[in-house]
Amino acid sequence: MPDSGDIHAVKASPRADSQVRVYAVPPRKGAPPHEIVEGFLEAMTSDDSDFATARTYLTPETSKKWRPEASTTVLSAAPNSGQAVSGDRDNPGWDYPLLGKQVATVDSQHAYQPVTPTDYHRNIHLVQQNGPDGKEWRIDSLPPGLVLGASDFQRNYRSVNKYYFASGRNVVVADPVYIRQRLDPVTRMDPVTQSVKALLEGPTNWLKPVVESPFPTGTTLKEGTKTLAFDDRNALKVPLNDKASNVGRPQCMKMAAQILFTVKDVTSTRVEQVELQRKDGSQLCVLNGGQAEEFAPDRSGRPEYQYFVDSKNQLALLVGAAKDIDEPENVPGPFGNGRLPVSAAGVARDERTAAAVSKDADRLFVASIISDSELGDPVLRSRGKDRASRLSAPSWDGQGDLWVADRDPAHPALLRLEDGVGTPQDVKIIPGLDGARIEALRVSADGVRIALLLTKDGRTTLKIGRVERHGPKDDPVVSVAELRPAAPQMETVTAVSWAGPSRLVVVGKESGGVQQVRYMQTDGSSSAASILPGLNQVRAVAAADDETRPLVAYSEEDGIVRLPPGANWQTLVKKGSSPVYPG
Incomplete structure (x- = not known):
């Protein structure tokens, strides 16, 4: 440790080591205004009890009013203090602007709320007051709560x-x-x-x-x-x-x-x-x-298999936990024996039944995948003019209900089939989609949340909605409320899958960036460590709620691939598409 030399202030961000600990330092005697501002910003990143050291940079009155636990403003990097502006006779002192890009807020309930990156501009005002050693500069006005850079937020x-x-x-x-x-x-x-x-x-x-x-x-x-x-x-x-x-x-x-x-x-x-x-x-x-x-939300247990549509448009399966790559097998029944060429499928969480969309995406069927049953009538038809404007891939929730979107521009709808049978029920989205089209959907195991890929003006974004049920239990009115962004930093999203109780795996691009496969929390938060090894031209992805199960994806370049925990991508099948886990 040095025992001589000058002390220099350093910014806490950027920093990657979550074990780094910042110890706040109180203001030195006669510190000028800019040093008070820098010292206070650094002290906000510490673990000091009740932020006691940070409070020494404030006037006594301001310290009593400051509530650091009330909210946290998260910026892309540590806040910069801009050029100071001198006050006037009515408001003496100095104004220091705090500048940055705001990416999120955390409210008093500890809830993280991402925002589209926007310019952040607030002021810190300093005045001179009488101290034990004479006149000293202190902060008498500041933004509410804490203001932290993203790396400091992730560290703390x-x-x-x-x-x-x-x-x-x-x-x-x-x-x-x-x-x-x-x-x-x-x-x-x-x-x-x-x-x-x-x-x-x-x-x-x-x-x-x-x-x-x-x-x-x-x-x-x-x-x-x-x-x-x-x-x-x-x-x-x-x-x-x-x-x-x-x-x-x-x-x-x-x-x-x-x-x-x-x-x-x-x-x-x-x-x-x-x-x-x-x-x-x-x-x-x-x-x-x-x-x-x-x-537990998914009491059917750990998924046995991973499923995909093979080169013959038949539903096939792979053993989920196998360390060696085995040859895929077609499922029993009409989806695996060629009676119905399929384009996409959703497997019920008990792995006894599946829903499959026909090759032209105009019909939806439900059938057994454990026995050689007959192909019944379609449970749903779409009148869309082409494949892209017809039925989406289906998804099952933990209650056994089947969800699918009809992408027909003339008759767009989000539909739910109770227990996978019966008349499809129209699910209202409140407020509406404002012209956006549902491109794809995935329902959580608990049946309370739904992930939607929404396309508008050539851009596809990811939003999470709350599934509400009102009325009698045997015939509820179901709606999706309060859609919120789940990947606001991504300019466009290609695919999504649930990967745990509150985690998603998302394929998409940031503005000006290349395609990424990464984990996101349902509240829209993520970290640099959540980015997965690179994979080109990914069009679909599937994950299980059980984190020990490998991630599966479809790449136009590599076919069906999987990523076991702690390993690299492995090619399973050179030709195939639409990988899914049960759900």
Whole structure:
């Protein structure tokens, strides 16, 4: 360590190492205005308790009003302080503009909201005040919350899934939020405790209309709880306040399941069970990992196979977990024996039934893929004039319902077939698509969210919608509400697939860039580490919710390929298209 020499301020961004830790430094005696601004911006990136050092750059009145936990503005790089402007008689001091490109905000619910990159311009105002060593410059006006560059945000925060129950169903739904990587400066809680606290605060506003929580209103962690400890059996004990003291066992088990699903990916410790405790320390209930699987969104288990359409327009399968590349087999029934040439298919999550679109994309059929059944009548027809304006590839949700889009410009529709049979029901999108056409769709395993590729003016974008069900359970009115961008940084998106409870794998291009295959969170966030090894001319992609299963893609150059965890792309079949996992 040097013991002499001058001190020079450095910008915290860019930085790739998530283990780097910034220690805030208070302002030095007689520091000029520009040094106060730079020091404050650096102090915002630290883990200082209650941002105490950052507050030393503020006037006492401003420090009391500043709420760093209220929101976070995320810029593409660390904010730059522009040319200072001197004040006047009515507003003495200095104005320093903060400049950058805003890419997202994080609200008080910890919800990440991406925005189309836009110019960010806010001001920091400084005044002189009397200090213990004479006159000193301090900040008396600043933007709300924290302002961080993207690399500092990724270093300090991590994405965590909170879990709630789909309304009226015993199925959990992921609700992604961002929490601090280490101790939270304001609460001093560790990441596990922060995650449970965020869970108890309730779902984010976007997801709230379609989920519910069995925790009684007002339930919090027992007062003073900063750390949730694991015992020697990897059981997590969670003490709650008196609002939860009288819940029954079924309700308590669902509460414990929410916590177990929430914390299992936060800690490196394998969570074997969760024990909920009353305020006095007595046990409410205990739930283990096996019991929690009862509430998993896709209870049909791990997918057995990967499917694709072969060179003869027949549905074929590959063994999903095989290390060696085996020859594909055609599925039994009309989709695999050539009775119906197909262009795309969707396999039900139990892998007993599939829906297939005819070669010309004008008809949709549903049939068994485990027995040699007859080909029945089509369940849906499209009157589109060409293949591109007819039926999309179908998708199954975890409830067994089948979804498909009719791309006919004269009669565009998003359609749902309950249990894959019966009359197709028109699903309304609220608000409307404003002239955009549904190019492709994928429904989540929980049936609460849908990913849509929407084409307008020659550009295809990715949006996530909330699936709402109203009315009687046996005949609900289904709609898709509040579409939001899921890959705003991409100029155009080619393909998408669900790849976990709140994760998507997306194929697309950024403005001026080349095609990428990358993982995205459903809230639109991603990191540089989420970009997968390069692959050319990708037209379709498929992933399983089980992360141990390989990613599968169709490349016009390489055919059907797959990417096992920790390996490179492998060619499976030179000629084929439309790869899918069940769902």
